[in-house]
Amino acid sequence: xxxxxxxxxxxxxxxxxxxxxxxxxxxxxxxxxxxxxxxxxxxxxxxxxxxxxxxxxxxxxxxxxxxxxxxxxxxxxxxxxxxxxxxxxxxxxxxxxxxxxxxxxxxxxxxxxxxxxxxxxxxxxxxxxxxxxxxxxxxxxxxxxxxxxxxxxxxxxxxxxxxxxxxxxxxxxxxxxxxxxxxxxxxxxxxxxxxxxxxxxxxxxxxxxxxxxxxxxxxxxxxxxxxxxxxxxxxxxxxxxxxxxxxxxxxxxxxxxxxxxxxxxxxxxxxxxxxxxxxxxxxxxxxxxxxxxxxxxxxxxxxxxxxxxxxxxxxxxxxxxxxxxxxxxxxxxxxxxxxxxxxxxxxxxxxxxxxxxxxxxxxxxxxxxxxxxxxxxxxxxxxxxxxxxxxxxxxxxxxxxxxxxxxxxxxxxxxxxxxxxxxxxxxxxxxxxxxxxxxxxxxxxxxxxx
RNA sequence: UCCUGAGUAGCUCAGCUGGUUAGAGCAUCUGACUGUUAAUCAGAGGGUCCGCGGUUCAAGUCCGUGCUCAGGAGCCA
Numbered sequence: 439x440x441x442x443x444x445x446x447x448x449x450x451x452x453x454x455x456x457x458x459x460x461x462x463x464x465x466x467x468x469x470x471x472x473x474x475x476x477x478x479x480x481x482x483x484x485x486x487x488x489x490x491x492x493x494x495x496x497x498x499x500x501x502x503x504x505x506x507x508x509x510x511x512x513x514x515x516x517x518x519x520x521x522x523x524x525x526x527x528x529x530x531x532x533x534x535x536x537x538x539x540x541x542x543x544x545x546x547x548x549x550x551x552x553x554x555x556x557x558x559x560x561x562x563x564x565x566x567x568x569x570x571x572x573x574x575x576x577x578x579x580x581x582x583x584x585x586x587x588x589x590x591x592x593x594x595x596x597x598x599x600x601x602x603x604x605x606x607x608x609x610x611x612x613x614x615x616x617x618x619x620x621x622x623x624x625x626x627x628x629x630x631x632x633x634x635x636x637x638x639x640x641x642x643x644x645x646x647x648x649x650x651x652x653x654x655x656x657x658x659x660x661x662x663x664x665x666x667x668x669x670x671x672x673x674x675x676x677x678x679x680x681x682x683x684x685x686x687x688x689x690x691x692x693x694x695x696x697x698x699x700x701x702x703x704x705x706x707x708x709x710x711x712x713x714x715x716x717x718x719x720x721x722x723x724x725x726x727x728x729x730x731x732x733x734x735x736x737x738x739x740x741x742x743x744x745x746x747x748x749x750x751x752x753x754x755x756x757x758x759x760x761x762x763x764x765x766x767x768x769x770x771x772x773x774x775x776x777x778x779x780x781x782x783x784x785x786x787x788x789x790x791x792x793x794x795x796x797x798x799x800x801x802x803x804x805x806x807x808x809x810x811x812x813x814x815x816x817x818x819x820x821x822x823x824x825x826x827x828x829x830x831x832x833x834x835x836x837x838x839x840x841x842x843x844x845x846x847x848x849x850x851x852x853x854x855x856x857x858x859x860x861x862x863x864x865x866x867x868x869x870x871x872x873x874x875x876x877x878x879x880x881x882x883x884x885x886x887x888x
Numbered sequence: 889u890c891c892u893g894a895g896u897a898g899c900u901c902a903g904c905u906g907g908u909u910a911g912a913g914c915a916u917c918u919g920a921c922u923g924u925u926a927a928u929c930a931g932a933g934g935g936u937c938c939g940c941g942g943u944u945c946a947a948g949u950c951c952g953u954g955c956u957c958a959g960g961a962g963c964c965a
Contacts, residue, residue, distance in 0.1 A: 859965030
């Protein structure tokens with residue numbers, strides 16, 4: 439006899455191992471169809487969905503009457519024989535011999551019919567139970583596992599960065615502010631990168647994996663105020679190594695999901711032909727080549743002058759907006775890396791290209807199918823004086839960055855890294871309409887509950 | 889922060905150029921049914937038409953204003 443009773447519990451996921459045997463399932467009523475002396479109970483247990491059939495003639499009158507009392511999302515324990523059938527989703531159904539009500543639910547708000555986004559978000563704590571959200575969460579879990587497996591299997595060590603930080607990391611986006619004891623203001627981290635750099639100098643190849651916070655007042659289907667990001671950082675990697683690693687990672691994630699989540703992708707009605715094309719090498723072009731392409735294809739820069747939209751030929755030096763990124767990506771069926779952006783539009787810590795002072799060794803990976811930016815990364819400035827100059831130029835507090843400058847003082851080496859947005863990746867792979875669907879409890883500008 | 893759009897039953901929505909008692913489907917409740925797949929059939933209950941003010945003989949509908957929400961820009965993963 440096993441010491442742990444739970445190890446004997448049967449889940450719907452493992453039903454085929456119990457064909458012909460009597461099992462007990464523990465779960466919730468997903469849906470019901472009454473048919474007089476016959477009752478169909480669609481049961482979900484977190485691992486899957488299974489049809490249970492309750493015949494009046496097979497059970498006691500009490501059990502049958504209990505079956506008639508059931509409501510959507512009531513919790514139950516159902517015992518019965520596992521019977522193969524093609525009439526039930528999943529290929530098996532339970533011929534019920536016993537049914538025990540755990541708790542009856544009353545007036546479950548999310549019915550099997552359609553609902554609007556606002557209503558579903560207000561009921562996010564319950565929405566997670568529905569099959570589509572359930573499938574997305576399982577894919578998310580697989581994506582996270584793929585990321586961890588990939589790094590752990592390639593000599594990387596997990597070195598998490600602090601979430602409370604004394605200053606703005608990149609000095610650009612708006613941060614959440616809080617009072618930190620007697621030491622003044624602290625901010626919720628918008629990136630673990632600077633700490634990852636210090637970690638890489640200690641352990642060689644590292645990655646941080648955690649939540650990150652942006653207080654931008656964004657209202658779009660690809661932004662969250664709290665999201666998860668994985669950030670590898672590697673000593674002795676130049677920009678090319680960085681781009682190769684980014685491609686390897688994304689290819690690995692997609693392959694892993696295709697291998698382990700076929701059922702989920704089917705539930706989501708995701709056409710996987712595009713995902714199957716995600717094989718190295720990906721497309722690559724420099725920023726300058728991309729600008730040439732935009733000019734040749736007459737994709738303009740749209741600016742507002744006195745409230746009116748003005749279209750001009752896209753000039754070199756301007757950062758790409760979603761109009762430009764989407765136009766470029768429309769021609770591709772797998773991700774594309776754009777590298778070597780103008781120095782002025784990128785962060786202070788990026789290393790300038792020795793062959794062209796006007797650009798930095800930065801790279802962004804854009805996904806196909808309107809996935810947007812999946813990755814942003816760069817080779818870091820490793821020269822003490824140049825980095826200090828950039829910090830001064832951006833008016834960043836020099837004292838706060840002293841420890842960061844130290845990394846260039848004591849055995850500085852070429853190093854690179856990038857950040858991959860977990861939700862952006864899951865949104866792309868699942869084909870979800872909105873990024874809020876791919877994180878269990880989304881945090882957005884006008885929504886913090888539940 | 890700027891631009892655009894929306895708010896009518898528990899949910900999703902219809903409601904025309906202002907006009908009697910505001911509708912439908914689903915959900916809920918009652919009843920029928922031994923193979924349902926968003927089951928079907930018969931019946932019942934269910935409304936602060938987002939709030940406030942105005943125009944009018946008459947406002948869900950027109951005007952003003954406030955609130956809430958959505959998605960697009962910017963920012964980025």
